[in-house]
Amino acid sequence: MVKMNVESFFPENIKTALKKNPPGAWMADLPADCIRLSSGYPDPALVPAEQIKAASATLIEEEHDLPLHYLGSPRMIKLKKQIQNRLVERGISIQEDEILITAGACQAIDLIARVLLDERAVVAVESPTYMEALEIFQNYTDQIITIPVDELGMQTDVFAAVLEERKRTGLTLPNFLYTIPTFQNPTGTTMSLERRKHLLELASEFDFLILEDDAYGELAFNENPPPLKAFDTEGRVFHVGSLSKVVAPGMRIGWIAGARSFITAFEWFKKDLDHPFAQATMAAYLENVNFENRLNTLQATYRIKCDILLRSLEQYFPEQVTWYVPEGGYFVWVKIPGIDTSQLLEQALALGVSYVPGKFFFVKQQVGTEYLRLSFSYADKEEIIKGIQKLGQLFSRLLK
Numbered sequence: 001m002v003k004m005n006v007e008s009f010f011p012e013n014i015k016t017a018l019k020k021n022p023p024g025a026w027m028a029d030l031p032a033d034c035i036r037l038s039s040g041y042p043d044p045a046l047v048p049a050e051q052i053k054a055a056s057a058t059l060i061e062e063e064h065d066l067p068l069h070y071l072g073s074p075r076m077i078k079l080k081k082q083i084q085n086r087l088v089e090r091g092i093s094i095q096e097d098e099i100l101i102t103a104g105a106c107q108a109i110d111l112i113a114r115v116l117l118d119e120r121a122v123v124a125v126e127s128p129t130y131m132e133a134l135e136i137f138q139n140y141t142d143q144i145i146t147i148p149v150d151e152l153g154m155q156t157d158v159f160a161a162v163l164e165e166r167k168r169t170g171l172t173l174p175n176f177l178y179t180i181p182t183f184q185n186p187t188g189t190t191m192s193l194e195r196r197k198h199l200l201e202l203a204s205e206f207d208f209l210i211l212e213d214d215a216y217g218e219l220a221f222n223e224n225p226p227p228l229k230a231f232d233t234e235g236r237v238f239h240v241g242s243l244s245k246v247v248a249p250g251m252r253i254g255w256i257a258g259a260r261s262f263i264t265a266f267e268w269f270k271k272d273l274d275h276p277f278a279q280a281t282m283a284a285y286l287e288n289v290n291f292e293n294r295l296n297t298l299q300a301t302y303r304i305k306c307d308i309l310l311r312s313l314e315q316y317f318p319e320q321v322t323w324y325v326p327e328g329g330y331f332v333w334v335k336i337p338g339i340d341t342s343q344l345l346e347q348a349l350a351l352g353v354s355y356v357p358g359k360f361f362f363v364k365q366q367v368g369t370e371y372l373r374l375s376f377s378y379a380d381k382e383e384i385i386k387g388i389q390k391l392g393q394l395f396s397r398l399l400k
């Protein structure tokens with residue numbers, strides 16, 4: 001038999017992408033019973049399994065085979081309407097044909113990257129940022145500009161200076177900026193109102209688009225500024241949302257809300273790579289839930305769990321350690337000066353507790369070694385206290 005050269009079948013861009021770390025390299029193998037302070041998953045008690053079971057039963061009873069066909073159930077249209085209504089609640093007024101439902105926010109990010117980027121394109125991201133989005137962009141281009149984040153979100157004045165300099169020296173300007181302005185992953189920070197307005201001015205002045213990832217936007221502990229899309233008068237912002245963090249990630253429901261001509265292009269490439277049955281089931285579920293009440297419960301639960309984690313950090317972590325206090329979302333971003341958190345993960349796992357080493361959220365991983373991301377969403381209250389106590393002992397020993 002002729003030996004096949006698998007490599008020879010891949011185009012250059014795919015060969016380059018396959019040389020990088022495999023997707024999910026940041027996700028350690030967790031021992032059984034590990035306290036998962038690494039996982040950005042919803043609290044298991046808040047995933048509405050019984051209601052989703054009832055919704056799928058209703059769907060089949062009422063519509064028989066319809067939701068199981070290619071074109072799916074009329075409830076898929078209803079889901080768009082339900083999402084449109086939620087967007088209105090958040091100050092985004094948009095028509096139904098300006099919304100594209102996707103298989104989670106990740107498919108939305110991938111579609112936008114696929115349609116707007118090639119290997120010559122430049123994309124700007126926050127530093128640090130959501131590692132899966134980084135993995136997606138790196139599949140399309142190596143030209144990634146990073147803009148630092150502080151407690152008020154992305155530093156738009158730094159971005160302005162970068163754009164100015166690139167323009168002056170004739171370098172390519174970014175095609176789009178990827179930002180998570182509200183309860184950022186991993187820092188938990190929220191971009192101030194002033195910076196939001198500044199960012200939109202920059203987009204207009206330097207003619208780029210904005211991919212606003214709002215996966216955590218509805219999980220606020222207090223008042224927070226409206227999404228960037230609410231200020232978008234020129235159609236430059238793609239508002240990407242998700243029901244993963246507020247309902248169930250396995251349903252894979254996300255969306256892009258954006259200008260119609262872009263939505264048409266994204267739809268062109270999405271084809272039917274999403275899930276009609278999951279979408280129809282989600283619509284049936286949403287018909288029977290008071291979503292405002294649900295959100296209130298989620299916000300109250302995560303606020304309490306976040307407080308428990310923050311109080312435990314104060315109690316058990318050495319005093320050199322610092323962190324941002326989040327106003328919502330799932331995460332707390334911690335800095336342990338002088339310690340490479342990726343080197344310590346194995347010891348933490350041996351103690352039965354996980355975190356994500358900070359370096360994975362940076363394009364240049366060496367700048368992120370002193371950080372780690374903790375999640376208060378998945379573990380229960382007792383586990384959070386116990387997990388932080390164990391990590392505190394580990395770090396205290398090393399910082400002595």
Ligand SMILES: Cc1ncc(COP(=O)(O)O)c(C=O)c1O
Nearest residue numbers: 104105106130185215242244254
């Ligand atoms: C910032 C951000 N965007 C998107 C996602 C993924 O969302 P989905 O499950 O809808 O693909 C996550 C999940 O961790 C996230 O943190």
